[in-house]
Amino acid sequence: MVDQRRLSPPFTARNVKLLIVFVGYICATVWSWLYIHMSFGGLFGGISDVLNLLARMLPPDFYQLSGIISATIETLWMALLGTTIAVLISFPLSFGAAKNTTPNAFVFALCRGIITLTRAIPDLIFAAIFVRAFGIGPLAGILALGLHSIGMIGKMFADALENADAMPREASESTGASKWQAIFSSILPQATPTMIGTALYRLDINVRASAVLGLVGAGGIGFIIQSALRSLDYPSALAAVSVIFIVILAIEFFSSRVRASILGERSASVVVVRGQSDRAVRRTRKDRTLLVDAVTMRSLVPPMTSDRKSRIISVWVYVIMLAVALGTINMPIFSSFAYFDDAWRIVTQLVPPDFSTARSELITGMSESIAIAFISTTLGLFIAIPLGLLSSRNIVVRKVVFVGTRSMLVVLRGIPELIIAVLFVSAMGLGPVPGTLALTLVTAFFMSKLIADTFEEVDPSPREAIFATGATRIQELFGSVLPQAMPALVSQILYMLDVNLRSSTVLGIVGGGGIGFLLLGSIRVFEFGTTGAVVLSIFVVVYAIELIGSWVRGVLEKAN
Amino acid sequence: MSLNRFNQQADPIVRLSDISKRFPNGTLALDQVNLEIPRGQLLCLIGLSGSGKSTLLRHVNGLHKPTSGSVDVMGMRVSDASNKDLREVRRHVGFVFQQFGLINRATCLENVLSGSLGRLNWPRFGVRSYPKQLRRLAFDHLDRVGLADQAYQRADTLSGGQMQRVAIARSLMQEPQMLLADEPVASLDPESSGQVLELLLKIAKEENMTVICTLHQVELAMGWAHRIVGLRSGKVVLDRSAIGLDQRDVMDVYQRVDVTGAPTSGEDVPTSISNS
Numbered sequence: 001m002v003d004q005r006r007l008s009p010p011f012t013a014r015n016v017k018l019l020i021v022f023v024g025y026i027c028a029t030v031w032s033w034l035y036i037h038m039s040f041g042g043l044f045g046g047i048s049d050v051l052n053l054l055a056r057m058l059p060p061d062f063y064q065l066s067g068i069i070s071a072t073i074e075t076l077w078m079a080l081l082g083t084t085i086a087v088l089i090s091f092p093l094s095f096g097a098a099k100n101t102t103p104n105a106f107v108f109a110l111c112r113g114i115i116t117l118t119r120a121i122p123d124l125i126f127a128a129i130f131v132r133a134f135g136i137g138p139l140a141g142i143l144a145l146g147l148h149s150i151g152m153i154g155k156m157f158a159d160a161l162e163n164a165d166a167m168p169r170e171a172s173e174s175t176g177a178s179k180w181q182a183i184f185s186s187i188l189p190q191a192t193p194t195m196i197g198t199a200l201y202r203l204d205i206n207v208r209a210s211a212v213l214g215l216v217g218a219g220g221i222g223f224i225i226q227s228a229l230r231s232l233d234y235p236s237a238l239a240a241v242s243v244i245f246i247v248i249l250a251i252e253f254f255s256s257r258v259r260a261s262i263l264g265e266r267s268a269s270v271v272v273v274r275g276q277s278d279r280a281v282r283r284t285r286k287d288r289t290l291l292v293d294a295v296t297m298r299s300l301v302p303p304m305t306s307d308r309k310s311r312i313i314s315v316w317v318y319v320i321m322l323a324v325a326l327g328t329i330n331m332p333i334f335s336s337f338a339y340f341d342d343a344w345r346i347v348t349q350l351v352p353p354d355f356s357t358a359r360s361e362l363i364t365g366m367s368e369s370i371a372i373a374f375i376s377t378t379l380g381l382f383i384a385i386p387l388g389l390l391s392s393r394n395i396v397v398r399k400v401v402f403v404g405t406r407s408m409l410v411v412l413r414g415i416p417e418l419i420i421a422v423l424f425v426s427a428m429g430l431g432p433v434p435g436t437l438a439l440t441l442v443t444a445f446f447m448s449k450l451i452a453d454t455f456e457e458v459d460p461s462p463r464e465a466i467f468a469t470g471a472t473r474i475q476e477l478f479g480s481v482l483p484q485a486m487p488a489l490v491s492q493i494l495y496m497l498d499v500n501l502r503s504s505t506v507l508g509i510v511g512g513g514g515i516g517f518l519l520l521g522s523i524r525v526f527e528f529g530t531t532g533a534v535v536l537s538i539f540v541v542v543y544a545i546e547l548i549g550s551w552v553r554g555v556l557e558k559a560n
Numbered sequence: 561m562s563l564n565r566f567n568q569q570a571d572p573i574v575r576l577s578d579i580s581k582r583f584p585n586g587t588l589a590l591d592q593v594n595l596e597i598p599r600g601q602l603l604c605l606i607g608l609s610g611s612g613k614s615t616l617l618r619h620v621n622g623l624h625k626p627t628s629g630s631v632d633v634m635g636m637r638v639s640d641a642s643n644k645d646l647r648e649v650r651r652h653v654g655f656v657f658q659q660f661g662l663i664n665r666a667t668c669l670e671n672v673l674s675g676s677l678g679r680l681n682w683p684r685f686g687v688r689s690y691p692k693q694l695r696r697l698a699f700d701h702l703d704r705v706g707l708a709d710q711a712y713q714r715a716d717t718l719s720g721g722q723m724q725r726v727a728i729a730r731s732l733m734q735e736p737q738m739l740l741a742d743e744p745v746a747s748l749d750p751e752s753s754g755q756v757l758e759l760l761l762k763i764a765k766e767e768n769m770t771v772i773c774t775l776h777q778v779e780l781a782m783g784w785a786h787r788i789v790g791l792r793s794g795k796v797v798l799d800r801s802a803i804g805l806d807q808r809d810v811m812d813v814y815q816r817v818d819v820t821g822a823p824t825s826g827e828d829v830p831t832s833i834s835n836s
Contacts, residue, residue, distance in 0.1 A: 168674075171661030171727070174621050175734050176651030176678025178643075184683030185674045189666050295711045300695040302667065302687050302712055 017555050029378045032371035036432040036513065046428045046437055053234065053427035060242055061235035068224060068240050072247055075220035077325035078138050078213070079206035082145025084322060086153050087199050090115075093150065094157030100169075101161050101183050115158070116546075119151020120539045123209050124418075124506040124516075127218035128523045129531070133343035138219030138329055145206050145213070153202055160194035161187055200255045207251050211244045212418040215510055216520065225419065229426050241419060249414045258314070346528055353536045354529025358518060362530075365508065365515035366537050372436045372504040372514055377497045379436075380443025387444060388451025395455055395481065406452070409445055417442040417503055421512045435512025439500055447496055454488040455481060487556045494549040501545055505538045566648055567635035572596045573738055573770050574620055579629030579639070581615055581794075589615040590626070591794035597770060602761070604785035604802075605774040607813055612794040613774040617740050620772065621653045622646045634737065651678035654731030654769075656760070658743035660723045664716035668707060668726045671715050672698040675733030694733075701729040705759060721752025728760060739764060741773040745780075753780070778810050 032038075062068070095101045096111035123144045130140035168186035177185070214222025221244050228237035287305040294303035302308060355362065389395050391405035420441060424434035462480045471479060482489075508516025515534055522530035574597040581590040589612045597603055605613045618624040619631050622638045631639040636649050654675075662671045673690045676697075684690055690698075702708045705725040710718060715726060724744060731739060744760060745753035761784050764771045775781045781788060782802055790798030790813030798813050 165664075167657060167659050167661040168663045170623065171655065171657055171730070172674055172677060174623060174650050174653070174655035174740075175675050175731070176647040176649075177674070178647060178677075181677045181680070181683045184685050185670075185677060186663055188685060189663050189670075193665070291712050292709075295709050298696070298699050298708075300692050300699075302669075305712075 014555055014558050018552075021552055021555075025374075028370075029374045032374040035371045036368060036375070036436065038375060038433060038436065042433055043437065046424070046433060049427040050424055050437075053423060057234040057238040059235060060239040061233075062239045064224070064228075064236055064239065065243075068221065068243050071214075071221040071224050071240075072243055074138055074329060075210045075214075075222075075244065076207060076247070076251075077329045078141045078210040078220055079145065079203060080321060080325050081142045081329070082210065083149060083153075083199060083203045083206050085142065085146030086149030086202065089146070090150050090154040090157050091195075093154045094161060095183070097154060097158040098161035100164070100166065101187060111154070111158075115151055115154040116543065117151075117539065118147050118149075119155070120502070120542045121148065121535055122502055122506045122538075123148035124213065124216060124509055125519060125535065125538075127213045128216040128509070128520055129346060130343070131217045132523055132526075133346050136217040136219075141210055141213040141218030141220060142329075144218060145210060148209075149202050149206060152205075153198055156198040157191070157195055160191035160198070163194075164190035197259045200259050204252050204255045208248055208414075208416045211248070212416050215418060215422070222418075225422065229422060234426075241415075241423075244419075245414055248416075249411065252410075252414065261310070349528035350532035350535065352529070353532035354527070355533045357527065358522070358530050358533075361518045362515070362533060362537060365518045365534075366541065368432050369504040369507075369514035369516075369538075370501065370541065372432055372439060372507065372512075373497060373500040376436050376439035376443050376504070377493065377500050379440040380447055380496065380500075381493060383440070383444035384447035384451055387448035388455060389477075391448060391452040392455035394458070394460065395477070402452075405448075409448055412441075412445045413449070418506070418510055421507055422510045425511045430511040430513075432507075432513025435504065435507035435514060438512060439503055439507065442503070443496055443500060446499075447492060450492045450495075451485075451489065454485045454492070457488075458484045490556060491549075491553050494545075494552060498542070498545050498549055501542055502538075505542075565635060566645065568652060568737060570635040571599045573599045573634055574772070575632040576616075576619070577630045577632070579619060579626040579631060581612075581619065581624060582627045589794050590619070592629070593791075593794070593796055595789065595796065595799075597772065599770055600768055602764065602771045602784060602786045603773070604781040604788050605772065605791060606776075606778060606781055606788060606798075606810065607774075607791035611791040613791055614742050615794075616791065617655075617742050617772060617774060620738075620740055621650050621655060647678060651734060652737045654734050654736035654739040656724070656727055656731055656739065656741040656744045658746045660720075660727045660747075662715040662723055662726060662730075664714070666715060667712050668702060668715055668718070668729075669695070669698055669711040671726055672702055672729045672733055675730035678734060698729070698733060701732040702726070704732065704763070705729045719752070720748045721756055724748065724752075724756045725759060728756075728763070732763065736769060738770040738772070741771065743774050743776065746776055753777075757784070778807070782807075782810070 093111050093114060096103070096107045097115055099108070102108040102111070126144035126147050127140055130143050134140045134143070164187045168190070169182045172182040172186045173179075210220045210222075212220075212222045214220040214224065215226050217223065221240055224240045225237050225244075228234070228240060283306045287303075287307075290303040290305050293299070387405060387409065391402050391409060393399075393402045396402045396405075417438060421435055421438035424438045428434040428437075458481050462484065463476060465480075467476055504514045504516075505519070506514075506516045508514045508518070509520045511517070515538065519531065519534045522528070522534065574595070576593055576595040579590055579593050580588065582588050591612075593612075593616065595616075605616065607613050615624060619626055620633060620638070622631070622641060626639050629639070630637060633649050634652065636645055638646065638649055641649065663674070666674075667687065670687045673684075673687065673694060676690065676694050677684065680690075680694075687695065699708055699711060702711055705728055707718075707722060707725055707729065710722065710726075715723060718726065724747075739760070741760065745756050748756060757780060760771070760773075763769070773781075773785075782805060785802045788798065788800060788802050788805060788810070789796060790810065792813055798809060800809070
């Protein structure tokens with residue numbers, strides 16, 4: 001018997017695959033850096049240009065305030081209507097796209113296909129196309145948000161259905177319930193909280209998105225920002241940006257409160273908990289009386305507890321807002337029907353895609369977009385890791401530091417990425433470098449939250465064990481926090497790459513480099529064959545990255 | 561396609577003829593099982609985990625289809641019944657699960673109401689979507705399991721024993737001829753185990769229901785069952801009246817070796833079981 005103990009880890013298939021992925025990622029980033037002629041000198045020069053521009057913007061000038069406010073309201077209504085359309089389409093779609101509810105494999109593939117397709121085409125591209133079909137105005141924006149949001153909402157709805165516990169359904173079916181009865185009364189109730197949460201979250205995203213749709217003429221405040229920048233009226237642009245920024249933060253705050261009250265398991269029992277506020281205690285007592293009355297009187301309708309009351313009020317608030325939105329927004333729905341054949345004509349011109357007319361621009365544009373995505377993901381990661389560490393409560397023990405960092409990040413995340421890109425392009429001129437810089441910042445703000453959340457979820461007991469060996473804080477960080485967080489970190493990087501690839505395809509619309517420039521140009525000059533080719537190329541690349549991503553995640557999950 | 565017509569009064573109520581079940585992963589879960597269950601019998605299935613008890617139970621209401629052999633329940637050939645016929649059978653067969661199968665977020669009343677879906681035509685969502693008369697009935701059944709006061713509480717605020725009682729009330733909504741119970745007390749503490757099992761049996765006797773129950777606890781099984789069937793690796797290795805059953809016979813099913821070496825005395829075996 002030979003005693004051969006391995007002193008270095010074996011080259012398992014998994015490790016080799018991960019090594020290839022790692023090397024491939026590094027190579028792609030280096031290639032990207034060279035391809036768009038990035039340099040650190042250019043980066044820092046760019047930053048000082050941006051600071052100069054910001055200085056010229058101050059102080060903001062609110063002389064257009066009434067215009068800004070009405071555009072902001074239009075932006076909000078666009079987001080609301082767009083999200084509503086998306087939810088209405090996604091709901092039936094999700095039952096076809098969830099493994100446990102789909103009627104058959106064909107419907108499943110079809111629904112998943114629609115969801116993937118709508119997600120792959122950025123809302124701004126939908127908007128640019130719809131502006132051509134329905135004319136300048138909010139309708140194009142609403143439809144764009146409605147179609148693009150199906151990608152996320154449909155997927156999350158389907159996931160919510162798939163994640164439902166199967167036991168109640170089996171129980172329901174064994175009482176003789178039909179398939180759809182069982183789905184509606186045992187799967188759906190489990191999925192509804194997630195569904196409502198998703199819709200609210202998407203509303204949040206869509207408020208942000210609709211703020212920039214005006215850049216292509218699809219209504220909302222983006223139009224005001226764009227024209228102010230074009231006429232070099234920087235203080236007025238800053239006024240518009242700050243108003244929408246505050247509105248976005250307010251909506252985000254409000255929607256996260258509502259989501260927390262729906263999703264957060266607010267104690268369902270009616271027992272007064274220690275430490276509740278007087279108001280909460282009174283409410284709990286009242287709820288308990290209501291419940292007791294309901295059961296002693298054998299009431300056949302559920303009692304009007306505070307939870308139920310707030311649910312009903314929420315529904316009414318939503319209905320009223322919807323009515324107001326439909327009433328006030330300048331959206332000639334009926335006369336627009338006349339344009340539907342215009343829209344249809346455009347759709348028919350998108351296929352067959354024409355790859356020959358703008359072949360070289362297509363290749364350069366796509367390569368540039370991919371390069372921007374890789375660089376901004378990598379640079380963003382480098383900024384995000386320290387920010388993420390600073391905002392995790394279990395790593396930075398000082399409350400001031402993590403609360404401060406977290407709040408700063410929340411505020412910074414409120415700025416839509418295309419607005420940042422527009423500012424950077426105004427400061428640094430056209431080209432991929434300002435676009436990359438803008439995307440880098442957005443990546444950093446967004447990813448630091450993901451990273452902080454991951455760090456906070458790390459199991460504390462191995463950390464304690466490492467500290468107990470006398471390790472320093474940094475040793476412990478590398479010895480127990482990072483190894484635990486690594487799989488999540490890798491999939492976050494892949495996710496960011498995916499997101500950035502989508503974003504980088506539209507940067508060109510504001511002059512930030514990449515394929516977006518050709519895309520918008522082809523729409524402007526009615527070369528829809530080329531538009532089709534661009535959209536198809538984007539779809540293929542995004543889909544490819546998604547496939548690679550899910551493959552890598554699969555490899556990561558394997559034990560060895 | 562049923563060979564025979566559905567007949568609620570059929571006796572024996574269940575007939576398993578030579579059924580075998582091989583799962584797609586190759587496991588042979590049932591191996592040529594034959595079983596006839598007369599109406600009104602309280603039958604207890606015992607055996608180790610993985611011996612095929614749950615699989616057998618799931619064949620009775622058609623949640624599983626046998627690889628070979630046939631299952632007849634109330635005159636219906638369940639093993640190759642159409643979905644519609646299958647629902648007809650299930651409507652009259654209650655099923656109680658180890659993990660209760662309640663919708664955690666829904667109120668107890670809604671959970672109980674969902675037991676009546678087999679009688680209703682459309683999908684339902686929320687208490688108010690059920691007819692008033694069924695809501696009244698659901699209240700009565702909750703009353704019967706002693707939980708009417710919790711009608712509008714969410715199911716996940718209850719204790720395990722209470723949850724299982726809600727699940728029992730749900731199967732009562734079906735007004736079943738037969739009750740299948742799959743380890744109904746395995747997730748409960750000993751005290752609520754006793755209560756739940758007692759409740760189940762009391763109701764079964766009052767309604768003259770046939771009961772097929774799988775149990776881990778042999779002592780509990782021998783306390784109430786008319787008949788004990790033991791499974792080992794998908795085969796029936798014991799099928800006897802519970803009267804005069806020796807604990808050693810039961811232990812054979814588990815192939816357990818008594819470590820103390822002391823022979824179990826026959827006096828431990830309960831004898832006061834009335835066979836109908």
